[in-house]
Amino acid sequence: MTVNDYIQQKFQTFGIQLSEADLLDMCLNAKISGEDEMNQDCYIRVHVSIAQFIPSLLLRPVSMGEGGVSVSWNFDGIKSYYFFLCKQYGLKDELSNKSKCTFL
Secondary structure, three states: OEHHHHHHHHHHOOOOOOOHHHHHHHHHHHOOOOOOEOOHHHHHHHHHHHHHHHHHHOOOOOEEEEOOEEEEOOHHHHHHHHHHHHHHHOOOOOOOOOOOOOOO
C-alpha cells in the first residue's frame, strides 16, 4: 500500500475525500513521496503530518450539496482523531480554546 492510499483510507473512515493537493501537502510536510510504500519507517511522520493537516481541513464545510448530491463528513470524529494524534505524538493542540495565563 502506498502512502497516498494509506492516508486516503484513514480519512475515508470519516467520510472525507481528499484531493491530490491535500495528499501532496501532507506528503511534502512529512518529507516523503506519496508513491512510497507505507511502512514502519514512515509511520510516525505520516501520522504527524495528518495531525498537522487536520486544522486546515476543519475550516471546510461539513456538508455540501452539488447537483442534487449531498456530501457530509464526520466533523466530531475527525476532531477527536486530531486530539488523539496530538496526545499520542506530543503535538501542540492548535484547536483547543484553553485560556493561557501568564504570571509576571
